[in-house]
Amino acid sequence: xxxxxxxxxxxxxxxxxxxxxxxxxxxxxxxxxxxxxxxxxxxxxxxxxxxxxxxxxxxxxxxxxxxxxxxxxxxxxxxxxxxxxxxxxxxxxxxxxxxxxxxxxxxxxxxxxxxxxxxxxxxxxxxxxxxxxxxxxxxxxxxxxxxxxxxxxxxxxxxxxxxxxxxxxxxxxxxxxxxxxxxxxxxxxxxxxxxxxxxxxxxxxxxxxxxxxxxxxxxxxxxxxxxxxxxxxxxxxxxxxxxxxxxxxxxxxxxxxxxxxxxxxxxxxxxxxxxxxxxxxxxxxxxxxxxxxxxxxxxxxxxxxxxxxxxxxxxxxxxxxxxxxxxxxxxxxxxxxxxxxxxxxxxxxxxxxxxxxxxxxxxxxxxxxxxxxxxxxxxxxxxxxxxxxxxxxxxxxxxxxxxxxxxxxxxxxxxxxxxxxxxxxxxxxxxxxxxxxxxxxxxxxxxxxxxxxxxxxxxxxxxxxxxxxxxxxxxxxxxxxxxxxxxxxxxxxxxxxxxxxxxxxxxxxxxxxxxxxxxxxxxxxxxxxxxxxxxxxxxxxxxxxxxxxxxxxxxxxxxxxxxxxxxxxxxxxxxxxxxxxxxxxxxxxxxxxxxxxxxxxxxxxxxxxxxxxxxxxxxxxxxxxxxxxxxxxxxxxxxxxxxxxxxxxxxxxxxxxxxxxxxxxxxxxx
Numbered sequence: 001x002x003x004x005x006x007x008x009x010x011x012x013x014x015x016x017x018x019x020x021x022x023x024x025x026x027x028x029x030x031x032x033x034x035x036x037x038x039x040x041x042x043x044x045x046x047x048x049x050x051x052x053x054x055x056x057x058x059x060x061x062x063x064x065x066x067x068x069x070x071x072x073x074x075x076x077x078x079x080x081x082x083x084x085x086x087x088x089x090x091x092x093x094x095x096x097x098x099x100x101x102x103x104x105x106x107x108x109x110x111x112x113x114x115x116x117x118x119x120x121x122x123x124x125x126x127x128x129x130x131x132x133x134x135x136x137x138x139x140x141x142x143x144x145x146x147x148x149x150x151x152x153x154x155x156x157x158x159x160x161x162x163x164x165x166x167x168x169x170x171x172x173x174x175x176x177x178x179x180x181x182x183x184x185x186x187x188x189x190x191x192x193x194x195x196x197x198x199x200x201x202x203x204x205x206x207x208x209x210x211x212x213x214x215x216x217x218x219x220x221x222x223x224x225x226x227x228x229x230x231x232x233x234x235x236x237x238x239x240x241x242x243x244x245x246x247x248x249x250x251x252x253x254x255x256x257x258x259x260x261x262x263x264x265x266x267x268x269x270x271x272x273x274x275x276x277x278x279x280x281x282x283x284x285x286x287x288x289x290x291x292x293x294x295x296x297x298x299x300x301x302x303x304x305x306x307x308x309x310x311x312x313x314x315x316x317x318x319x320x321x322x323x324x325x326x327x328x329x330x331x332x333x334x335x336x337x338x339x340x341x342x343x344x345x346x347x348x349x350x351x352x353x354x355x356x357x358x359x360x361x362x363x364x365x366x367x368x369x370x371x372x373x374x375x376x377x378x379x380x381x382x383x384x385x386x387x388x389x390x391x392x393x394x395x396x397x398x399x400x401x402x403x404x405x406x407x408x409x410x411x412x413x414x415x416x417x418x419x420x421x422x423x424x425x426x427x428x429x430x431x432x433x434x435x436x437x438x439x440x441x442x443x444x445x446x447x448x449x450x451x452x453x454x455x456x457x458x459x460x461x462x463x464x465x466x467x468x469x470x471x472x473x474x475x476x477x478x479x480x481x482x483x484x485x486x487x488x489x490x491x492x493x494x495x496x497x498x499x500x501x502x503x504x505x506x507x508x509x510x511x512x513x514x515x516x517x518x519x520x521x522x523x524x525x526x527x528x529x530x531x532x533x534x535x536x537x538x539x540x541x542x543x544x545x546x547x548x549x550x551x552x553x554x555x556x557x558x559x560x561x562x563x564x565x566x567x568x569x570x571x572x573x574x575x576x577x578x579x580x581x582x583x584x585x586x587x588x589x590x591x592x593x594x595x596x597x598x599x600x601x602x603x604x605x606x607x608x609x610x611x612x613x614x615x616x617x618x619x620x621x622x623x624x625x626x627x628x629x630x631x632x633x634x635x636x637x638x639x640x641x642x643x644x645x646x647x648x649x650x651x652x653x654x655x656x657x658x659x660x661x662x663x664x665x666x667x668x669x670x
Contacts, residue, residue: 033213234378256356357411449491
């Protein structure tokens with residue numbers, strides 16, 4: 001049988017890399033983790049760190065190397081993002097699965113090799129190598145033809161050869177590099193980074209970097225004591241998805257969200273360049289001058305960088321890890337069954353980091369790869385007050401709640417809270433991140449011993465301000481609304497209720513001060529006696545402005561505004577004069593309309609009279625009647641002339657009154 005590629009691996013043994021185990025891990029809330037590794041680097045030795053391809057962008061952005069002895073790190077190199085299919089194009093040979101050794105050697109005709117046959121060593125140049133059928137036609141044998149230094153061509157059976165060595169160190173290194181690249185290609189996600197040193201002695205080095213990591217989660221247990229305080233117990237849940245064990249590492253957990261982003265540093269980036277050549281290198285071609293409307297064509301932009309690094313990071317961050325079977329989980333189980341505080345080791349040390357807050361686990365932590373751990377970071381007394389909260393007005397019952405004041409002196413990271421009271425499970429709540437000294441309300445159950453109904457009561461609108469300027473009347477009116485909360489305490493124990501009344505844009509409270517105000521609600525505190533019914537009214541008012549042109553208002557409307565108590569005496573007198581003037585104008589307009597109406601009636605009578613005279617003139621013996629109509633027509637004409645004069649006088653009077661009113665309006669200001 002031919003010797004296949006696995007037998008040839010002795011040609012490319014690589015030197016063992018230095019170990020740099022993880023010593024410290026810091027996990028954040030925004031999807032990254034800080035890792036510190038430390039170890040010794042011997043003279044001329046390299047340290048190798050393995051990462052996922054999706055982590056390389058963050059590693060290249062954040063990596064730092066510190067040498068403790070004052071030496072020098074000569075280089076940091078890493079696997080390129082180029083696929084193996086492209087990388088192997090630079091090698092003078094190919095190695096494929098199931099390939100015989102003779103097929104590999106046959107690609108290297110002309111290369112000088114050394115063969116070991118037992119204790120003998122033979123050197124020569126490869127002429128050819130091939131696979132031949134065996135004697136029984138069911139087996140195969142491999143042959144290698146060498147040109148020896150003596151000039152003879154000799155045939156060797158590769159089955160009898162114990163080792164093959166290339167005399168050319170460059171070719172030997174190419175095999176090492178090829179095999180290393182081939183090994184790395186088996187894991188599409190793994191990339192190696194090497195730290196080289198050329199010092200003459202061993203050095204201690206520390207390597208730090210940031211890579212994508214699952215966020216750490218926090219959960220709490222709130223245990224009510226008999227007094228005004230409660231015990232708060234905090235547990236941190238961490239996931240090790242790095243593919244490497246964390247053995248006795250210093251673990252820290254940071255609450256806060258610093259800015260972090262992905263910058264594509266790992267993938268090769270190319271820039272298009274123009275092609276240029278000297279004029280004398282080209283033959284003259286016909287010249288065609290284009291029209292002026294043609295514009296220069298811009299260079300084609302580079303294609304977008306691949307998104308695999310981002311997608312890979314998100315997939316890693318979202319991948320669930322199996323839960324570790326640690327003693328802390330047993331302690332938590334006992335806590336849930338009994339409702340008493342867990343027996344935990346010393347809680348985490350804390351410190352402020354600018355806008356961030358750090359919990360540092362006091363003892364070294366071990367978390368195997370692919371496992372998770374639950375670690376206690378807090379067990380402390382704080383101020384907690386039981387009460388009820390009514391905020392969802394679509395339901396009749398308030399919620400069992402607690403007011404927590406963070407008197408621990410530490411920042412409490414947000415997370416779920418399991419509440420225990422009277423030694424039993426009471427419910428669950430969610431809490432946002434709580435700074436030291438701040439307080440928060442949490443709700444963990446429905447109180448079936450209290451019922452609440454609401455009813456709206458509205459009052460009439462009241463005009464509180466009246467202003468006039470440049471003929472525009474502006475009024476400010478307030479509309480008051482009352483919402484009554486009727487609360488029935490069925491239980492035979494006193495309770496404290498917090499009513500969350502929604503803040504409505506444009507409305508403000510009247511003669512009331514809330515216990516607390518949030519961005520969306522007023523909070524009122526109501527004490528409920530055992531078995532009592534309480535009514536709690538909330539009064540609000542909404543103010544709005546209205547503007548009117550005074551010339552469009554009737555005298556009655558103006559007089560209505562004069563009765564408003566918000567007006568001063570001077571303003572009231574001005575409005576009364578304007579109302580009187582408008583009344584005079586209205587009376588004059590009425591008289592003008594009467595005169596015009598009478599003139600219209602007379603004109604119609606005159607028309608009929610003229611028609612009658614014209615008809616009678618065509619009939620003999622009607623002269624007396626014609627004369628009568630003529631006298632009547634003359635009288636109507638005299639009356640019509642008088643009405644025209646009166647209408648003209650009334651119009652002049654009306655114009656004079658309007659001018660006086662316009663002057664009043666122009667001067668009025670209050």
